[in-house]
Each structure stands twice: as structure tokens, then as C-alpha cells.
Amino acid sequence: xxxxxxxxxxxxxxxxxxxxxxxxxxxxxxxxxxxxxxxxxxxxxxxxxxxxxxxxxxxxxxxxxxxxxxxxxxxxxxxxxxxxxxxxxxxxxxxxxxxxxxxxxxxxxxxxxxxxxxxxxxxxxxxxxxxxxxxxxxxxxxxxxxxxxxxxxxxxxxxxxxxxxxxxxxxxxxxxxxxxxxxxxxxxxxxxxxxxxxxxxxxxxxxxxxxxxxxxxxxxxxxx
Numbered sequence: 461x462x463x464x465x466x467x468x469x470x471x472x473x474x475x476x477x478x479x480x481x482x483x484x485x486x487x488x489x490x491x492x493x494x495x496x497x498x499x500x501x502x503x504x505x506x507x508x509x510x511x512x513x514x515x516x517x518x519x520x521x522x523x524x525x526x527x528x529x530x531x532x533x534x535x536x537x538x539x540x541x542x543x544x545x546x547x548x549x550x551x552x553x554x555x556x557x558x559x560x561x562x563x564x565x566x567x568x569x570x571x572x573x574x575x576x577x578x579x580x581x582x583x584x585x586x587x588x589x590x591x592x593x594x595x596x597x598x599x600x601x602x603x604x605x606x607x608x609x610x611x612x613x614x615x616x617x618x619x620x621x622x623x624x625x626x627x628x629x630x631x632x633x634x635x636x637x638x639x640x641x642x643x644x645x646x647x648x649x650x651x652x653x654x655x656x657x658x659x660x661x662x663x664x665x666x667x668x669x670x671x672x673x674x675x676x677x678x679x680x681x682x683x684x
Contacts, residue, residue, distance in 0.1 A: 464636040465561040466622065466651070467588075468643035469572040469579060472661045473554045475682045478546065478582060479522065479574040480505045485541045492525065511647055511666070515573060515612035523596045526577060527606035534577065534604070542581055550585065553681045558586060561640070567631065571622060571651070573614035577604065592621050618651040642679065646670060 470477040483501035486492045500521060507513040526534060561568050569590035570583050576593040583591040594614075597607040613621045626632055633639055639655040641648070646666035652658035660671035660678045671678055 461565060461567040462637045463566040464639040465566045465568045466641040467570050468648055469570050471644040472642055473586060474549050475551060476549050478578055481545050482541060482578050485545055515614040519594055519608045519612055522575060523604060523608060524606040526596060526604040531602045538581060546582055551682060558588060571613060571618050592625055615647050616650045618648060619654060622651060
């Protein structure tokens with residue numbers, strides 16, 4: 461594998477935020493208190509969009525919510541979430557972009573700040589084997605405890621986790637002739653800055669301005 465292709469997930473490969481939509485799904489299905497949970501979920505989402513989110517604080521909230529349910533119930537809820545929310549949101553142009561890199565023999569991975577419970581089935585549905593995501597601690601029965609393993613996979617943490625993953629598979633970033641990272645968010649500028657081919661994908665205003673200043677290409681997958 462001569463080339464590496466990394467993808468953010470939310471608003472990059474999907475036209476939605478899977479973490480936020482998971483919270484909305486919990487509210488809609490009556491799994492959580494609709495008023496208090498929606499208030500906090502909306503508050504955290506606004507902080508993320510503004511670039512002021514404390515990822516550890518958010519993950520404590522998100523994983524703590526998952527810990528309320530036995531794993532069998534969580535899995536059933538997630539199957540419904542995939543059918544009702546995620547699969548209808550998958551777009552052909554995003555799949556084509558992934559397939560182009562896969563067909564070229566590139567090493568492809570999704571790296572997301574959203575936790576692995578929410579995103580692992582999404583990566584599978586997109587046909588991507590490798591996923592770097594926030595890892596929830598599990599007990600011996602596979603139930604989520606509410607704790608985060610390691611550091612959050614957001615901002616500079618994406619750089620840390622990418623290097624750790626590549627080291628684990630014996631392919632440091634410098635070993636690739638070309639390394640791509642596709643992202644929509646200014647929060648991902650740290651990782652965009654260390655690859656050879658950063659691509660501002662469906663970029664928010666802050667990333668679009670940064671990309672324009674540095675001459676990075678922009679890609680829009682969801683305009684149609």
C-alpha cells in the first residue's frame with residue numbers, strides 16, 4: 461500500500477452528525493428524558509460547531525448515557541438507528557470516493573471523534589475495515605461502563621491516534637507516498653496539516669477560509 465486515505469465521518473462521508481442524530485434518536489424513541497437530554501445534546505452540538513467543545517466532558521455525557529442500557533438492548537436500538545437514520549443518509553458520491561481509494565489499493569480508515577459503539581456499524585455499512593474512534597470501556601459482559609479508554613479522538617487527538625494506529629500496523633505516516641485526509645471541520649486542522657494531501661470536504665466556513673489561504677483543495681459531496 462503506497463497511499464493512505466483517512467476520512468472524517470460526520471458531515472464528511474455522511475451529510476449528518478451521527479453522534480447528534482443518535483441523541484435525537486434516543487429522544488424520539490423515548491429512551492431518555494426528552495427535555496433534559498435534548499437540552500444537553502443541543503448544547504454540546506453548538507459547542508462543537510463553535511469549536512469550543514470539551515471532548516472529554518462530552519464523552520462523559522455520551523458514554524454515561526450508553527451505560528444506562530444493557531448491551532443487548534443497545535445493539536437492538538442501534539440496528540433500528542441504522543435502518544431509520546444512517547442508511548437513508550448514505551450518499552452515492554461518498555461511496556464512490558471511498559471505492560476509488562479502495563480500488564486503488566490504498567489503506568483506508570475512518571477517524572472520528574464519535575465513539576466506536578455508534579460508528580463501528582456505520583463504517584461497516586460504508587465498506588471501511590479500519591476505524592479509529594473513541595473507545596468506551598466495557599465490562600466482562602460487554603456492557604458499556606461509561607468510561608473512556610485513552611484520550612479523545614478529536615482535534616490534536618486525531619493525530620495521536622493516527623500515529624498510534626499506523627505504528628501498530630507497522631506503517632508509519634512517512635512510509636506512504638501520498639497521505640490524504642478528508643474532513644469538513646476546522647477542528648481537524650491538526651491532522652489535515654500533517655498529511656501530504658489535505659482535502660477540505662464539505663467544509664464549514666472556518667475550514668473553507670483556512671483551506672483557501674493554504675491552497676488546499678475543496679470537495680463538495682452533498683450539493684446535489
